[in-house]
Amino acid sequence: MPNDLVTVFGGTGFLGRAVVHELVNAGHAVRIAARQPTLPAWAEAGDPLSLVSADIRDEASVADALDGAGSVVNAVSLYVQGRQARFDGIHVAGAGRLARLAMAAGIQRLIHVSGIGSDSRSPSAYVRARARGEAEVIAAFPKAVILRPSVLFGPGGAFLSTLAGLTRLPVIPLFGRGEARLQPVHVADVARAVVRLLGGNPPHGRIYELGGPDIIRYRDILNLVLKHLERSRPLLPVPYPLWHLVALLASVLPNPPLTRDQVILMQQDNCVGKAVGTFAELGIAPRALRESLPKCLPRSAEAPER
Numbered sequence: 001m002p003n004d005l006v007t008v009f010g011g012t013g014f015l016g017r018a019v020v021h022e023l024v025n026a027g028h029a030v031r032i033a034a035r036q037p038t039l040p041a042w043a044e045a046g047d048p049l050s051l052v053s054a055d056i057r058d059e060a061s062v063a064d065a066l067d068g069a070g071s072v073v074n075a076v077s078l079y080v081q082g083r084q085a086r087f088d089g090i091h092v093a094g095a096g097r098l099a100r101l102a103m104a105a106g107i108q109r110l111i112h113v114s115g116i117g118s119d120s121r122s123p124s125a126y127v128r129a130r131a132r133g134e135a136e137v138i139a140a141f142p143k144a145v146i147l148r149p150s151v152l153f154g155p156g157g158a159f160l161s162t163l164a165g166l167t168r169l170p171v172i173p174l175f176g177r178g179e180a181r182l183q184p185v186h187v188a189d190v191a192r193a194v195v196r197l198l199g200g201n202p203p204h205g206r207i208y209e210l211g212g213p214d215i216i217r218y219r220d221i222l223n224l225v226l227k228h229l230e231r232s233r234p235l236l237p238v239p240y241p242l243w244h245l246v247a248l249l250a251s252v253l254p255n256p257p258l259t260r261d262q263v264i265l266m267q268q269d270n271c272v273g274k275a276v277g278t279f280a281e282l283g284i285a286p287r288a289l290r291e292s293l294p295k296c297l298p299r300s301a302e303a304p305e306r
Contacts, residue, residue, distance in 0.1 A: 003070025
């Protein structure tokens with residue numbers, strides 16, 4: 001009989017929580033692994049949920065979290081590095097450690113969440129770390145599945161909430177002319193992809209890039225949010241060199257509101273590429289941003305989740 005226990009590392013994060021919810025709904029037992037694990041608000045007595053304290057940088061705690069599991073999902077993420085957590089420690093060494101220990105533990109399936117655009121030659125330290133992490137995972141666990149979602153949106157997520165916050169400004173500054181093309185994907189759809197890949201008779205692909213049905217310019221996304229919130233604001237193009245200067249000045253702050261990596265990411269498109277698996281191979285029809293806005297972004301928009 002197959003082992004249905006799935007350990008979800010990063011199970012308390014934005015994507016991790018959605019993955020946990022979809023897995024439980026699909027009948028899996030789930031172990032939530034995080035530095036400070038908590039049960040989701042929707043959990044009820046009798047739900048097949050358990051908690052384990054784990055830090056992807058710590059060998060012993062990772063091994064404990066894997067003990068007895070049949071599958072594992074690595075949804076640990078770090079978007080802004082600081083003194084306590086670095087991209088290489090989380091996305092490279094941590095990802096490789098988890099894959100190596102999963103192989104040693106006899107784990108049947110490993111899904112590693114990365115991101116569209118992973119490139120070891122990128123000027124962004126974040127993007128380079130994502131690419132190197134993928135390589136570490138495949139080297140340690142050759143049959144691992146790599147998921148690369150585009151920018152995530154959903155209720156309580158940082159992407160739309162941050163944009164909603166910008167609409168409170170008298171003028172909204174654009175990255176360049178706001179021409180970067182994005183393919184926003186609903187967090188629940190990515191979680192559904194994880195469930196499909198951990199189910200019976202999963203597809204045989206090893207790399208999947210997951211984007212929503214629409215490719216939209218950044219400035220057009222802002223206009224969608226403005227229209228939804230019934231606000232009118234001018235959009236002001238700001239040259240990228242100025243953004244890089246702002247990011248440099250902000251880098252001295254304990255929690256910088258903008259980083260160089262974030263500016264670099266906004267200088268390039270973030271869309272599904274070629275010769276990779278997609279939602280189509282998984283039999284999933286992803287939901288569009290435009291139709292999802294009413295449920296994802298109430299007009300009394302809250303501050304973004306970090």
